[in-house]
Amino acid sequence: MKITNVYATDDYKLLIDFEEGNQVRFNMQRMVETIPFLRLRDLEVFKDVKFEDKAVCWDAPDGKPEVMPLRMTVDNILFALR
Template sequence: MSKMVSVYASDDYKLLIDFEDGSNITFNMQKLVRTIPYFRLKDLPSFRMVKFDEKSVYWDAVDGIPEYLPLRLSIDTILFSLRD
């Protein structure tokens, strides 16, 4: 899979991910934001603050408070969950 070139967080808790080869995926996080590690992303402004690097999407800690569990999803994890 090629590198991610953009990630857009929609108002319905979906991530729209574009890759340098022109392909794209939509990752639905509606259920995931109801789990303990990702619960703070239920706040839509926090969810929209998604960032990305070549192989993962992530969210920085709010107000400089360190996270106990990093809010990072690798592209491999995302693609694996889309298989189900």
């Protein structure tokens, strides 16, 4: 499944479009309260989501090379939805 677009909403949900015409709504409200995703609590950072062929990602903060970018693959997202 290849991602063609991703939209971040004001209530911490991602709307992910796929090339087959399908769309997934992924609720991240609980995830942004966990340690790996804490920086996404800042709505501006959350809404700066990007996508690759098979993943959604957020860049590392400017000036902080010690902080890794965040990345979730389509498989991770679909598994979490089960």
